[in-house]
Amino acid sequence: MPLTTLQKWVAIERKTRASPPSKFSLGSAEQLEIMRLRAELEKATIERDMLERATAFFARLSS
Template sequence: MSELRKRAQYTPEFKMECVRQTLSGGLSIARAADQLGIPNSTLSKWIRQHKLGEPGTRPEKANQVTAEQMEISRLRAEVAQLKVERDIAKKAAAYFSQDLLKSTPGYKK
C-alpha cells in the first residue's frame, strides 16, 4: 500500500508575508519560493490571488502581521539559506581535504 502525502497547510498570515516579501524583495518567484521553502506554483498562485484581491490574500485588520512577525519570518528564511550554504561548504572542505591527503607522501589506502 502506498503512503498518502499530506497536503501542507499555510496560515493566511504566512501567505501574506510570503507575497509581501516576494513583491517587495525584487526576487524572482522561483528564488523567493526556494528561500521560503514552498513550491513555486504555490507562491505564484498566492501572488495571483493577491493581485486579484481575493479573500485570504489581503491583510485584514484583525489579522495584520506585526513587524516582529515579519522579521522572524525573514530571519527564519535567512537561517535556512545559511544552513544550506554551510552544509555545501562542509562537503566541499571534506572532499578537498581527502584529495590533499591522497597527494601527501606516505599515504596508503
C-alpha cells in the same frame, strides 16, 4: 516514499498553520521579521552544509 506518508505530513502541517492565534500573537512587523530571519537562517544553513561538503571533498583529494 508512500504517498500516504506525504499526505499525513501535509495534513499535520496544515493543522499546525491553521491553528488559532494565541493570546500573545505578534503584529505584522514581527511576523515579517520572523519570516526574514527564518529565510536568512535557511540560507546560512545551506551555505554551511555546502562548505562542510567542500571541506570533506578537498580533504579526500589531499590525502
